[in-house]
Amino acid sequence: MGKxxxxxxxxxxxxxxxxxxxxxxxxxxxAGMAIPAAGALGLAAKGTVEGFDEIPANLKTPPLSxxxxxxxxxxxxxxxxxxxxxQVVPLTAISPYMQKxxxxxxxxxxxxxxxxxxxxxxxxxxxxxxxxxxxQGASTLTQQYVKNVFVEEAGDDETKVxxxxxxxxxxxxxxxxxxxxxxxxxxxxxxxxxxxxxxxFGQQAYGVESAAQRYFSKPAKDLTLEESALLxxxxxxxxxxxxxxxxxxxxxxxxxxxxxxADIKDISQAEADAAxxxxxxxxxxxxxxxxxxxxxxxxxxCDYVRNSFLDDAAFGKTRxxxxxxxxxxxxxxxxxxxxxxxxxxNESIKDHVDQDDKVATAVTLVQPGTGRVLAMGQSKPYGFxxxxxxxxxxxxxxxxxxxxxxxxxxxxxxxxAASAIERGLPPTKTYQSPxxxxxxxPVQTCGDKPWLNLERPKAHVENExxxxxxxxxxxEAMAKSVNTYFVEMISEIGVCPVTEMATKIGVIPxxxxxxxxxxxxxxxTEGMSPLTMANAYATFxxxxxxxxxxxxxxxxxxxxxxLSVPKSKCDRAMSEKTADTINSLLLGVVDSGTGQQxxxxxxxxxxxxxxxxxxxxxxxxxxxxxxxxxxWVGSGGTKQVxxxxxxxxxxxxxxxxxxxxxxxxxxxxxxxxxxxREAQSFVSVNIPDASSPVAGGSKPxxxxxxxxxxxxxxxxxxxxxxxxxxxxxxxxxxxxGPGGNDPLGGITLPPGVIGGRD
Numbered sequence: 001m002g003k004x005x006x007x008x009x010x011x012x013x014x015x016x017x018x019x020x021x022x023x024x025x026x027x028x029x030x031a032g033m034a035i036p037a038a039g040a041l042g043l044a045a046k047g048t049v050e051g052f053d054e055i056p057a058n059l060k061t062p063p064l065s066x067x068x069x070x071x072x073x074x075x076x077x078x079x080x081x082x083x084x085x086x087q088v089v090p091l092t093a094i095s096p097y098m099q100k101x102x103x104x105x106x107x108x109x110x111x112x113x114x115x116x117x118x119x120x121x122x123x124x125x126x127x128x129x130x131x132x133x134x135x136q137g138a139s140t141l142t143q144q145y146v147k148n149v150f151v152e153e154a155g156d157d158e159t160k161v162x163x164x165x166x167x168x169x170x171x172x173x174x175x176x177x178x179x180x181x182x183x184x185x186x187x188x189x190x191x192x193x194x195x196x197x198x199x200x201f202g203q204q205a206y207g208v209e210s211a212a213q214r215y216f217s218k219p220a221k222d223l224t225l226e227e228s229a230l231l232x233x234x235x236x237x238x239x240x241x242x243x244x245x246x247x248x249x250x251x252x253x254x255x256x257x258x259x260x261x262a263d264i265k266d267i268s269q270a271e272a273d274a275a276x277x278x279x280x281x282x283x284x285x286x287x288x289x290x291x292x293x294x295x296x297x298x299x300x301x302c303d304y305v306r307n308s309f310l311d312d313a314a315f316g317k318t319r320x321x322x323x324x325x326x327x328x329x330x331x332x333x334x335x336x337x338x339x340x341x342x343x344x345x346n347e348s349i350k351d352h353v354d355q356d357d358k359v360a361t362a363v364t365l366v367q368p369g370t371g372r373v374l375a376m377g378q379s380k381p382y383g384f385x386x387x388x389x390x391x392x393x394x395x396x397x398x399x400x401x402x403x404x405x406x407x408x409x410x411x412x413x414x415x416x417a418a419s420a421i422e423r424g425l426p427p428t429k430t431y432q433s434p435x436x437x438x439x440x441x442p443v444q445t446c447g448d449k450p451w452l453n454l455e456r457p458k459a460h461v462e463n464e465x466x467x468x469x470x471x472x473x474x475x476e477a478m479a480k481s482v483n484t485y486f487v488e489m490i491s492e493i494g495v496c497p498v499t500e501m502a503t504k505i506g507v508i509p510x511x512x513x514x515x516x517x518x519x520x521x522x523x524x525t526e527g528m529s530p531l532t533m534a535n536a537y538a539t540f541x542x543x544x545x546x547x548x549x550x551x552x553x554x555x556x557x558x559x560x561x562x563l564s565v566p567k568s569k570c571d572r573a574m575s576e577k578t579a580d581t582i583n584s585l586l587l588g589v590v591d592s593g594t595g596q597q598x599x600x601x602x603x604x605x606x607x608x609x610x611x612x613x614x615x616x617x618x619x620x621x622x623x624x625x626x627x628x629x630x631x632w633v634g635s636g637g638t639k640q641v642x643x644x645x646x647x648x649x650x651x652x653x654x655x656x657x658x659x660x661x662x663x664x665x666x667x668x669x670x671x672x673x674x675x676x677r678e679a680q681s682f683v684s685v686n687i688p689d690a691s692s693p694v695a696g697g698s699k700p701x702x703x704x705x706x707x708x709x710x711x712x713x714x715x716x717x718x719x720x721x722x723x724x725x726x727x728x729x730x731x732x733x734x735x736x737g738p739g740g741n742d743p744l745g746g747i748t749l750p751p752g753v754i755g756g757r758d
Contacts, residue, residue: 064088064152064198064207066330066558070294070302072337073372073553079294079302083327085214085287086206088558091193094208095223099192100266101232105257107141108264111188115142115179142179145195149178152198196220201231202238204287215243217283225267226275229257247280254280292382297346298337299382300392300400301373305335305551307399314566330558336551341365341375341627344672352649352665353379353633355387359648360636361662362393363669364530365629368538371547371568373531374627375673380636393636394530396510405510405527406632409610409658410481411621412507412524414537414582417474417486419501420493422578427585427687431488433470433477436462439487444494445517451495461487461523475687478585479593481609483523490522498522504573505536505546524610530630533621538628540586540606543683544579545572577685584685590622598622598663600671603679607666609658615643620662622670625680629670631662 067082091099103110109117117140139147182191201211211231212220223231233253234241243250255276262272291302309315309326316322345363353361362378380389395401421427438460441453453459463469463483470477470485477485490498499515507515510529515521531549539546547570555563586606590599594609598620607622617634633648633656635641643656653661 063328063330063558065328067210067289068326068329068331068333070305070333070335072296072298072335072339072342074339075334076339077295078298078335078337079291080288081290081302081306082329084206084329085204085210085289086197086329087209087213088197088207088330089209089220091189091196092221094193094196094220095228097225097228098196098208098220098223098231100261101225101228101257102196102235103141103192104261104264104266105232106144106235108260110141110192113140115183116140116176139175140179141195142183142191143175145191145198146175146178146182148195148198148200150175199235200238201234202242203244203284204289213285214287215282215284217285225271226254226258226278226280229261229275230254230280233257243280243282244284251280292384294382296337296339296342297349297377297381298342300378300394301335301337301342301376301551303382303390303392303400304373304376304395305333307395308551309333311398312566314564331563332556334553334555336367336372336374336553337376338365338374338673340675341669341673342377344675345375345377345669347672348665348668349377349379351668352661354649355379355381357648358641358646359634359643360393361631361633361665362530363629363631363665364394364534365627365669365673366531366534366538366549368541368623368626368628369545369547369570371535371538371549371570372553373549373551375629375669376531378636389636391636393632396508396512396529396532398512401510401529402527402636403511405529405532406617406619406634407526407612408524408528408533408619408621409612409617410483410524411533411608411610411619411630411658412526413478413481413486413522414540414586414608414621415502415505415507416490416498416522417478417585418540418574418578418582419497420489421581422501422574423493423497425489425493427474427581427685429489430471430473431477431485433463433468433472433482433485433488435466435469435484436460437484437487439519440491443491443519444496446496446499447517451518459520461520473689475585475588475689478608479588481589481594486522487519490519495519495521501574502536504571505539506532506548507536508532524612530632533619534623534628534630537607537621537623537630539573540579540582541623541625541628541682542570542579543576544574545570576683580683581685581687583682584687586622587682587684594657594659595620595622595663597659598667600624600667600674602671603674604681605670606682607663609663611657614640615656616640618643618656618658618660618662620658620666622663622666624670624674625682626678627670627674629666629673631666631669633662633665 064086065082065084066086066088067080069080070078072078107117186194197207197209199208200206201208201214203211203214205211205214208220208231211234212218212223212227215231216223216227230243230250230253233250233256234243236253240246241250241253258267258272258275261267262269267275291299291306294302306326310319310322312322316325345365349361349363353359357379360378360380363375364373365375366373376392376394378393380387380393382388382390384390390400391402392400393402393406396405397403420429438458439453441458442450444450461483464481468480468482468484470482472480472482472485474485476482495517498521499517502515507528509515509526510532511527515526518525535549536546547568550566550568552565555565557563583606586608587604589595589609590605590607595607598607598609599605603624605622605624607620610619610621611617612634617632619630619632621628621630623629633643643653646653646656648656648661
């Protein structure tokens with residue numbers, strides 16, 4: 001005998017099972033089939049009750065996917081991202097009109113029946129039998145809620161979504177079993193609240209709060225009677241009754257809802273008639289989703305934040321787990337983006353490089369000592385139209401950047417000098433530094449086999465100008481960016497100390513590969529990202545302590561619970577003395593060397609210029625004690641553009657070099673970012689000028705900035721297919737390219753890899 005409730009009668013599940021025993025398998029109750037009730041009663045199947053009881057009543061409602069809000073460091077909105085635009089709200093934050101309207105049109109006896117509405121079933125069966133088809137369904141609002149749970153759980157898996165929505169008897173039976181569980185566990189008010197938050201209202205709006213914002217630009221608690229009726233009517237067929245695309249159909253459906261509300265006495269007939277007489281008035285807020293909607297030109301920073309989340313094991317063991325959390329949404333992500341710095345970067349880019357120029361620029365600013373990414377911008381906006389891109393020029397490939405990054409030219413020389421000084425080489429070290437020379441051979445690597453210059457003709461390096469002839473000391477060689485000086489230096493100390501130092505400060509090629517153990521890396525042959533370079537130079541500003549870059553300050557979930565957010569990891573990469581010496585050397589670059597046009601006027605700044613073969617890329621990487629930044633200008637697409645006789649930002653350049661365009665971009669960006677902020681000073685190291693006279697060139701310490709070479713042999717640039725290239729690369733800049741050999745021992749370089757210059 002069945003177990004009875006205290007008030008008499010069978011429990012809800014027993015009633016359902018008993019009912020199923022005489023009708024479910026016929027498909028009458030839930031499958032919406034047009035079978036007369038009399039015929040249905042004779043189609044009971046033995047074992048129906050037992051089969052029903054075997055379905056586990058363990059429906060676990062998945063968290064509802066919601067929008068994620070990304071904020072800057074001051075709490076300002078950067079962007080809203082979501083897989084489903086939803087904002088979960090309590091029933092108390094939903095207009096009573098909306099609550100009544102959805103119940104009236106979807107399940108008017110909602111508060112009177114249990115999980116299954118027997119009267120509704122019989123009514124539907126009779127109607128369907130009369131009309132010879134599935135004219136009317138019998139699902140309760142609770143059953144609809146359960147179906148939506150299955151759809152939500154399916155996510156973006158189209159197969160699972162179809163399975164959750166299929167009109168099959170099996171799904172209907174399972175749906176009913178779970179509906180019984182939900183009724184017993186949640187109660188009517190909570191079911192209604194959940195239903196209004198989960199259901200789809202069209203126009204990419206999930207849940208009533210997002211729907212109210214989408215159609216009327218107001219919260220759900222402020223919906224009027226006629227607005228509530230309109231939204232309630234949309235639910236049955238969001239495409240057919242979409243008021244944005246078909247106001248006539250939507251109005252008819254709204255009026256039907258209003259009349260239904262009057263019929264069941266939720267409102268008076270007079271109220272219904274008055275509401276029907278009003279035209280549909282929308283105040284549509286268009287869907288805004290993703291980093292493409294980011295303000296302050298921060299679309300790429302927004303994308304970097306997303307990739308940082310997906311790449312960090314702190315947010316899940318696998319990328320798939322992390323993606324699930326991100327797509328689930330409901331997060332509030334506070335980032336490190338500094339509004340003042342971002343505005344300044346945007347203004348500087350706008351003033352120097354146009355969106356439709358043949359070349360592009362990218363600027364990234366970071367904070368020494370914390371690794372906080374303060375600003376990130378580029379001249380090609382985030383988007384899909386002409387002269388827009390989804391490639392973030394500022395970051396590595398795995399974080400959404402270009403395939404190879406961009407060769408850094410002479411900005412890499414600072415790492416060579418740091419390696420040498422850390423090994424005890426004095427900053428007064430002098431090398432002969434001829435205008436041109438073969439790469440010395442052998443050069444020690446990290447392994448047992450040294451690098452040998454075995455090519456024919458031999459791998460060759462030359463300076464930017466024939467007037468650059470040594471001997472030079474380190475101070476003047478850095479200021480003038482003398483190629484042969486740093487090739488001699490790396491040949492003396494070996495490649496291994498340089499690659500080890502570079503790795504310690506995060507200088508990893510943008511494609512994730514290891515730095516090749518070849519002496520040509522001294523001239524910046526490897527492709528790097530601006531973020532990598534800015535953060536590496538921040539190590540000098542931080543007196544030798546490297547901090548990993550971070551973009552996320554804090555995260556709270558949909559319930560306001562704080563998630564654990566990884567902090568920057570800081571480790572000493574070089575001694576304070578080495579860093580202070582590099583700072584003093586690079587101060588000279590902006591004071592009297594190739595970077596004079598980048599020098600700040602209100603505070604100390606240091607940095608290094610870099611220009612690559614055929615002027616495909618030009619860099620300035622510079623810093624103050626409290627801010628480091630990298631500016632790159634070059635070819636953002638697959639086609640390399642030589643920046644000679646070119647107009648950029650409306651200004652003509654006969655030759656672009658690191659100090660001539662990237663330098664001023666950096667100067668304006670950093671000046672604005674630091675405006676009104678403390679002007680700090682470096683710990684200086686006195687570095688005497690070299691005492692040896694310079695044959696065939698200016699005397700050491702004269703402070704004359706380097707300029708592009710004169711016509712003739714000085715313009716026979718590295719990598720142009722002629723012997724003597726700084727990397728001995730082919731015509732396209734890649735090792736072994738047309739017209740060139742492969743002096744790098746089989747190392748394959750990306751397009752545009754070339755030697756360092758000013």
